[in-house]
């Protein structure tokens with residue numbers, strides 16, 4: 439065998455990615471990092487005439503693993519994308535109006551005797567204690583005080599484990615990854631795909647572009663957005679519609695000038711129909727209103743969005759429309775859909791980019807050769823379905839577990855049937871406050887607890903083993919934990935100071 443070219447005959451030698459939004463460039467960058475483009479050519483086709491959705495500014499902590507995999511230097515990336523830090527999401531008016539709670543990225547307190555801390559806290563409520571849940575979580579407390587630090591080297595302190603994500607400009611992030619990918623040998627073609635030709639067996643044969651070129655590959659990645667140009671329009675793979683559980687199908691987004699305070703968290707404020715996001719970046723504020731067009735018109739929606747903006751609007755409103763749900767098979771024959779083409783659940787918990795990241799990692803695990811083994815494809819699709827359906831359930835919980843009755847929209851959500859998987863989870867929690875994270879589902883017990891409790895679901899009791907610790911001892915531990923958080927907070931600068939002194943100064 440020639441040692442300089444040890445690639446098997448069946449190896450994939452050419453990959454085409456259609457679409458240059460965040461999904462396309464995240465996929466291109468990750469593939470180019472792992473695959474030598476001299477062995478396997480990677481071409482990304484995007485149309486600057488069509489453009490991208492230009493949203494997707496809030497992330498969850500897993501994005502850091504993706505950037506680390508690429509070897510991206512975090513300060514450099516934050517400066518290039520106008521990025522800021524995010525410690526969680528504040529949900530305002532979801533349980534009822536004039537109420538808010540936080541879903542922070544960190545845990546609460548310290549688990550004791552192998553039992554989650556929150557079980558002790560639930561018991562304390564029954565004994566008349568009403569300590570604020572957030573006072574046990576450094577990320578949540580820092581967020582509410584507009585402070586931020588990366589982990590500090592302080593032994594046995596929550597400061598050493600600060601967990602965080604980012605807010606950034608989605609268009610700049612795609613551009614950043616584009617530069618990264620091109621430097622690693624990815625070829626970019628700016629043209630519109632006008633025709634997708636299939637072979638007799640249904641595999642994609644080639645793409646025809648509006649500049650007259652024809653491009654063929656072994657593997658096609660469809661990152662063409664909601665329409666699913668290859669996976670749906672050409673291959674008719676099918677779509678599972680979840681609109682009856684998540685009725686919001688529209689959004690209008692518009693930037694505004696930067697705010698005086700740089701909140702290190704996303705604000706998600708429920709309205710009479712749907713909800714509004716507020717995302718502070720270094721240079722501007724991202725605003726958007728997610729709504730259901732059967733309950734409110736586009737004109738009313740944009741009016742509401744602009745009325746609630748805290749700073750002066752910039753540019754024009756950007757309207758987006760979708761059907762909530764997922765592609766029946768994200769991987770069909772020689773085509774893998776990644777990003778909006780694979781499915782979409784609304785951005786309430788900032789999971790869009792995570793779904794892209796997890797799809798890419800799954801593709802790596804099950805990367806095909808030209809034989810395209812059906813077992814690999816089936817495994818990929820089963821894991822993809824699990825990933826998105828559990829996220830779907832988590833989002834539905836925010837709508838279902840509401841006490842709001844001030845509009846037809848909330849009355850529908852409160853009374854709607856929900857998936858069995860979610861109903862089982864809610865029943866289990868209601869009985870004894872127990873939550874089980876299933877397999878590799880994205881959100882852990884703490885995230886589920888934050889939202890179950892935040893939305894006002896009260897368990898009938900707490901974990902019975904908590905009673906084995908004497909009450910005084912338990913309350914003593916809890917008081918010390920709160921003290922630790924209060925002391926730790928004193929060492930954390932404001933988010934703005936951190937951006938000015940650490941991020942901007944690193945330029």
Ligand SMILES: Cc1cc2nc3c(=O)[nH]c(=O)nc-3n(C[C@H](O)[C@H](O)[C@H](O)COP(=O)(O)OP(=O)(O)OC[C@H]3O[C@@H](n4cnc5c(N)ncnc54)[C@H](O)[C@@H]3O)c2cc1C
Nearest residue numbers: 457458459461490491494496631662663777778785790791
């Ligand atoms: C309202 C809203 C808010 C969101 N907020 C968040 C958030 O806060 N956090 C988060 O993680 N996710 C969020 N998301 C999801 C996130 O925006 C997307 O997952 C992400 O932007 C990926 O989009 P995409 O690349 O799949 O599609 P797009 O951005 O639509 O890109 C599609 C690409 O395909 C190209 N294309 C299409 N047709 C053709 C053709 N015929 N020929 C050539 N090229 C073509 C386009 O030019 C474009 O480059 C949000 C989504 C929406 C709708």
